[in-house]
Amino acid sequence: MLEYMWLIPLFPFIGFLINGLLGRRLGKGVVSVVGPSAIGLSFLTSILIFFELINKPSTERIFEKVLFDWIVSGSFQTVIGYQIDPLSILMALVVTGVSFFIHIYSVGYMHDDPGFTRFFTYLNLFVFMMLNLILANNFLLMFVGWEGVGLCSYLLIGFWYEKDSAANAGKKAFIVNRVGDFGFILGMFLIFINLGTLDFTDAFGSANKLDTATATAIALLLFVGACGKSAQIPLYVWLPDAMEGPTPVSSLIHAATMVTAGVYMVARCNVLYNMAPIAMAVVAIVGVATAIFTASIGFCQYDIKKILAYSTISQLGYMFVAVGVGAYAAGIFHLMTHAFFKGLLFLGAGSVMHAMSGELDIRKMGALRKKIPITFATFFIATLAIAGVPGLSGFFSKDEILWMAFSSGRGHFLIWLVAAVAAGMTAFYMFRALFMTFFGESRVDHHVAHHIHESPKVMTIPLMVLAVLSIVGGYVGIPHVLGGANHIHEFLAPVVGGTAEPVKAQAMFSLISEAWAAGGGSGDHSAALELFLMAVSVVIALIGIGIAYFLYLKNPGLPKMLAEKWSGLYRLVSNKYYVDELYQVLFVNSLKKFGTGLWKGFDEFVIDGTVNGIAYFIGWLSGVMRKMQTGLVQNYAFSIVLGGLILAVYYIMRAFL
Amino acid sequence: MWVVPTIPPALYLMLSGILFTIGVIGVLTRRNAIVVFISIELMLNAVNLTFITFSRFLQSIDGVIFAFFVMAVAAAEAAVGLAIFVMLYRSKETINVDEVNLLKW
Numbered sequence: 001m002l003e004y005m006w007l008i009p010l011f012p013f014i015g016f017l018i019n020g021l022l023g024r025r026l027g028k029g030v031v032s033v034v035g036p037s038a039i040g041l042s043f044l045t046s047i048l049i050f051f052e053l054i055n056k057p058s059t060e061r062i063f064e065k066v067l068f069d070w071i072v073s074g075s076f077q078t079v080i081g082y083q084i085d086p087l088s089i090l091m092a093l094v095v096t097g098v099s100f101f102i103h104i105y106s107v108g109y110m111h112d113d114p115g116f117t118r119f120f121t122y123l124n125l126f127v128f129m130m131l132n133l134i135l136a137n138n139f140l141l142m143f144v145g146w147e148g149v150g151l152c153s154y155l156l157i158g159f160w161y162e163k164d165s166a167a168n169a170g171k172k173a174f175i176v177n178r179v180g181d182f183g184f185i186l187g188m189f190l191i192f193i194n195l196g197t198l199d200f201t202d203a204f205g206s207a208n209k210l211d212t213a214t215a216t217a218i219a220l221l222l223f224v225g226a227c228g229k230s231a232q233i234p235l236y237v238w239l240p241d242a243m244e245g246p247t248p249v250s251s252l253i254h255a256a257t258m259v260t261a262g263v264y265m266v267a268r269c270n271v272l273y274n275m276a277p278i279a280m281a282v283v284a285i286v287g288v289a290t291a292i293f294t295a296s297i298g299f300c301q302y303d304i305k306k307i308l309a310y311s312t313i314s315q316l317g318y319m320f321v322a323v324g325v326g327a328y329a330a331g332i333f334h335l336m337t338h339a340f341f342k343g344l345l346f347l348g349a350g351s352v353m354h355a356m357s358g359e360l361d362i363r364k365m366g367a368l369r370k371k372i373p374i375t376f377a378t379f380f381i382a383t384l385a386i387a388g389v390p391g392l393s394g395f396f397s398k399d400e401i402l403w404m405a406f407s408s409g410r411g412h413f414l415i416w417l418v419a420a421v422a423a424g425m426t427a428f429y430m431f432r433a434l435f436m437t438f439f440g441e442s443r444v445d446h447h448v449a450h451h452i453h454e455s456p457k458v459m460t461i462p463l464m465v466l467a468v469l470s471i472v473g474g475y476v477g478i479p480h481v482l483g484g485a486n487h488i489h490e491f492l493a494p495v496v497g498g499t500a501e502p503v504k505a506q507a508m509f510s511l512i513s514e515a516w517a518a519g520g521g522s523g524d525h526s527a528a529l530e531l532f533l534m535a536v537s538v539v540i541a542l543i544g545i546g547i548a549y550f551l552y553l554k555n556p557g558l559p560k561m562l563a564e565k566w567s568g569l570y571r572l573v574s575n576k577y578y579v580d581e582l583y584q585v586l587f588v589n590s591l592k593k594f595g596t597g598l599w600k601g602f603d604e605f606v607i608d609g610t611v612n613g614i615a616y617f618i619g620w621l622s623g624v625m626r627k628m629q630t631g632l633v634q635n636y637a638f639s640i641v642l643g644g645l646i647l648a649v650y651y652i653m654r655a656f657l
Numbered sequence: 658m659w660v661v662p663t664i665p666p667a668l669y670l671m672l673s674g675i676l677f678t679i680g681v682i683g684v685l686t687r688r689n690a691i692v693v694f695i696s697i698e699l700m701l702n703a704v705n706l707t708f709i710t711f712s713r714f715l716q717s718i719d720g721v722i723f724a725f726f727v728m729a730v731a732a733a734e735a736a737v738g739l740a741i742f743v744m745l746y747r748s749k750e751t752i753n754v755d756e757v758n759l760l761k762w
Contacts (some may be wrong), residue, residue, distance in 0.1 A: 631761025633693075633754050639682050 001048045002063050005084050007047070008092055009131040011042040015124040032174050035120035036103035039127055043096035050089050058494055064137050064201065071140075078198060083137035087495040090488075091134040091264055094339050098256045099127050101462035105347050106248040107459035109354065115159060119246065122159070126152035130257055134264065139188050142265070146184065146229065148257045150177045157245040169241035176238040180228015186222035190214065198203035204271040207224055212275065219272050219279030222287075226262025230316045233290045237580055239313055243305040247350030250305060255312045260335045263319040268326040274326065276299065280410055284324025287407075288415050291317030292422040293577075294499075296445035298429040300574035303360045305348045307433045311386065312342055314426060316489040318401050321419055327404035328496035329489045333477045334401055336488075337393035339387040340473045344466035348379035351455045351463065352437060357448050362433055367442040371452045374460045376438050378467040383434045385470045387427035388541045393474030398423060399534050400479060406533060407526065420537050425543030437551040481530045495497040604648060661671040667697075676703035690742055690752040701731050 015038025023031045053061050066081035103123060110119050126149060133145025138450035148175075158170030182596070188198060194214055195203050207215070224231070231239035242254045266273060266283065273280050291314045298310040315338050322331030353360060355372050369376040385394035402423065442449070454460065478484020551559050563570040572578070676699055683696025705724045712720025723735050749757065 629761050631758030633757070636684055641681055643686065 001045075001052050002084060003065065004045070005049055005063070005065060005082055005135070006067060008042045009047045009082070009128055011038045011045070012131065016121055016128055019117060019124055020121040023121060025391050028111075028116050031117050032107040032118050036100060036107065037126055038124055039096055039100045040653075042127070042131070043093075043100045046089065046092045046096050049084060050093055051088055053084065054491075055087070056207060056397040061494055066137070070305045075196060077194070078138055078140045080141060082135040083200060084135070085495050086491045086493075087137050087264075087267060087332065090336065090492070092131060094336050095127065095130050095134060095257045098343050098466070099123075099130075099252055100246050100340050102252040102343060102347065103467050105251075105350070105627035106246075106254055106460040107460050108456050109248055110246060113246075115322070119156075119159065122152055123249075123252070124156050124408050126156070126253060126258070130261075131394075133261055137200055139191065139200070139203070139578070140270075142190065143184065146225070146261065146265075147181065149253070149261065150174065150181070150229070153177075153242070153253050153258055156249040158243055160251065161239050166244040169238075171242040173238040173242050176235050177228045178265075180225045180235055183221045183224025183228070183400075186468065187218050187225065187393040190221065191219045194218075200268070203607060204269075207270060207275065209272045210272075210275065211501070215272055216276040216279045219269070219276040220282060222260075222265065222269060222272070223279065223283055226265055226320075227286065228262075229265075230259050230262030230320070231290075231313045232286050232317065232320060233264070233293060236290060236313045237262060237583060238296065240306050240309045240576070243303070243309050247346060247353060250309070251343050251346030251350065254309065255346050256339040259312065259316060260319065260339065263316065263323060263331050263335050265319070266323045267496055269333055270323075270518045273323070274497070277410065280324050280326065282324075284321050284405070284410070284415055286319045287320025287322075287324050288422070289317070289420045290314065291321065292418050292425065295422045295425040295429065296573060297576050299425070300570060301429075302363050304352065304362050304365075304437065305346070305360055305432060307362075307429060308342070308345050311345075311426060311641060313384070314422060315342065317422070318398065318419065321405050321415060322401040325405050325407055325408045325415070327401065329399040329492040330397065330404050332492060332496070333488050334397035337385070337397040337470070337473045340466055341382040341392075341394055344463060344470055345386065347459070347463055347466065348375050348382060349373040350445065351459055352379075353453045354455050354459070356444070357451055359445075359448060362436040364443055364445060364448075365437045367438070368436040368452070369446075372454045374454060374463065378460075378463040379438070380434065381467045382470050383430045385428050385474075387545060388423055389538060389545075390538055392471050393472070395538075396474035396477050396479070399537055400477065402537050403479070403533055408531070411450040416533070416608070420540055423537055424544040427541040428548045431545045432552050433546035439553055441485045479530070481527045481534075536598070576598060599650040666710055666714045672709060673703045673706040673710070676700075676706065688753050688755050688757055690745070690754050690757075693754060694738055694742075698731060698735070 015034055018026075018034050018038075019031050023034075026034075053063075062085040064081060064083045066079045068080055069077070070080045071078045103120075106123065110116050114121065127168070129148025129152060130146070133142055133149060136142040136145060150537045154170045154174040157173050158167045160166045161170075191203055192198055194210055195206050197203050197206075210218070228235045239254060239259065243250050245254070273283070294310045294313040294317065298307050298314065300306045301310060315334070319331045319334050319338070322328070322334060351372065352365070352368065352375060355368070355375070356365065359365065381392070385392040388395045388398045402416055402419055405411045405419050406413065444452070448600065475484075477486055477488040480486055551562075575581075678701060679717065680696045680698075680700030681704050683699065686717050687693050708720040708724045708727070712718065712724075724750075745757065746752050751757075
């Protein structure tokens with residue numbers, strides 16, 4: 001089956017062709033079968049390959065297949081080739097699996113949309129591109145996927161292009177991503193200049209030839225790309241606006257899959273990052289800063305999808321913390337669990353919107369839990385998971401990141417502290433959204449109120465499946481300290497290296513409490529410490545939930561009072577720290593001015609002036625010259641004679657001189 | 658033996674040059690198309706004379722062959738040219754080259 005791994009990206013591509021070229025003629029019925037089943041088939045293939053891979057000894061789990069030469073130009077050679085290894089197959093499983101359920105959900109969600117066919121065409125193309133990104137065996141093919149998903153993201157954000165805001169959001173996403181892609185391209189150039197290849201195996205194999213400065217430059221440039229795609233500071237601004245797209249798109253592209261591409265890329269290039277400690281520190285710091293910064297923005301948002309968007313950025317920050325401290329497996333683990341619960345949250349939000357006739361403002365919701373019980377139950381599970389309540393998937397992955405941020409050789413106490421606080425904030429704003437949407441008194445408009453209904457089965461079944469995954473998804477990575485086996489670490493180890501040793505744990509431990517270790521009943525200090533930190537983060541999460549409960553259920557009037565008391569701070573946060581406005585002034589306006597200057601000054605004056613000037617001069621010259629064309633044969637004959645005479649004189653003079 | 662006085666080739670060439678010049682002047686100055694045409698014929702024959710001269714003095718047949726070609730071309734030209742003049746006269750009632758200057762700016 002491994003031989004046939006190219007089928008994984010092929011199925012979505014076929015789906016894209018059928019839907020794109022024939023979809024309109026075939027009708028909605030066929031499209032709604034072709035779209036999801038293309039993804040389903042590639043999900044199936046991924047599962048088969050996964051089981052084949054897992055049956056092999058862990059050293060033999062890397063498999064490459066070159067389909068054909070792509071670019072051969074001098075010493076530059078690239079192939080179209082795919083690589084299956086634990087990292088890529090895990091990503092492929094997550095992407096195809098989550099995509100499959102979201103495709104099914106979309107059949108229900110988009111049912112009455114006139115762009116139904118177009119939607120599935122884009123969605124299939126997106127999955128194809130995403131699989132290219134993941135399965136590529138070289139940087140260039142990965143970049144094709146990288147750009148391809150960016151294109152699909154643009155197309156799908158602007159799916160309702162007749163709305164100005166959607167069209168603008170699409171443009172914004174595309175342009176901000178372009179800034180990041182520029183870094184990615186430069187990184188690729190540096191790799192090729194220094195190593196002479198873009199092939200993953202060759203490049204990482206010979207990476208030890210790089211000196212630290214070059215490796216740092218490459219790692220940082222690639223990280224600029226990751227910042228764009230994965231919405232990290234300072235390039236995160238596009239993701240909240242991307243919520244203009246249809247909700248399944250927000251769920252699939254802007255939560256579960258595409259935005260995690262940056263994390264995947266960093267994990268894939270772990271060899272390079274390991275050589276560049278400064279770059280890794282930058283990754284971790286940017287990650288943790290993004291995590292807490294965007295979590296705080298989530299406090300004051302009222303648009304349910306915007307809250308989820310900021311939460312996504314914040315969670316991506318966590319993943320970057322993980323890969324930044326060298327815990328690649330933990331980052332990928334969180335990527336996976338996040339895909340489940342965040343995908344579910346968005347689909348749940350979509351289901352709420354469906355029930356509420358498109359309402360997004362949580363101030364106009366409330367008390368929905370009885371009316372849409374399935375949506376409520378699944379949304380509740382996902383909220384518990386993202387808040388890090390023990391027993392659900394988010395708890396295991398988030399705790400592992402926190403633990404690694406604290407204990408790994410590249411980690412730091414401060415990173416842990418900020419990340420832990422951000423975890424508490426996540427719990428707070430997620431429960432705020434949950435309470436305001438599903439609990440308390442109904443603030444629903446009565447026109448909307450009697451329309452509220454649970455979504456059809458085609459939408460609720462994916463919700464249930466993802467809810468189950470959000471619960472059990474974490475059990476592949478139960479940490480050793482809780483008696484688990486941490487399968488995911490072992491599985492990913494051949495690609496990303498084993499777990500970094502908790503070197504700092506022993507030293508830091510004495511600072512916390514010697515006595516606690518004895519009480520913990522464990523001779524192993526670092527294990528006791530890990531348990532202690534786990535307890536701390538659970539407590540922080542519970543505090544966050546508690547505050548949300550206190551403010552939004554017990555005393556629903558209190559948040560307003562607080563907002564009035566600190567109105568300056570409230571305005572600052574609810575306006576997203578004016579970052580968009582700042583960028584508008586700093587970059588957009590000055591670039592526009594610069595562009596206008598070039599347009600008027602250079603393009604119109606210099607270029608157009610030159611071109612038109614030459615044309616006018618030639619026109620004038622021909623006006624003069626054409627007078628020579630008298631139409632009198634004898635004038636022409638005279639010029640022939642004159643020419644002959646000149647030639648004769650010339651040759652005679654030459655003979656004599 | 659009756660001795661033929663040898664005429665030096667320079668004289669032939671000078672004659673040829675004079676004929677050619679007369680032809681050129683005729684082409685440039687005369688206004689009647691037929692006279693212009695005759696002048697062209699004169700120029701062609703001046704050239705023919707040069708060919709024959711060199712053929713004779715270089716003991717080579719090439720010049721003679723060229724002279725035949727020129728004659729053939731001249732004959733063809735005469736046929737076409739006179740036909741054109743006839744047509745020209747029919748439409749413009751003149752074969753004065755000064756008045757036939759339609760092809761101009």
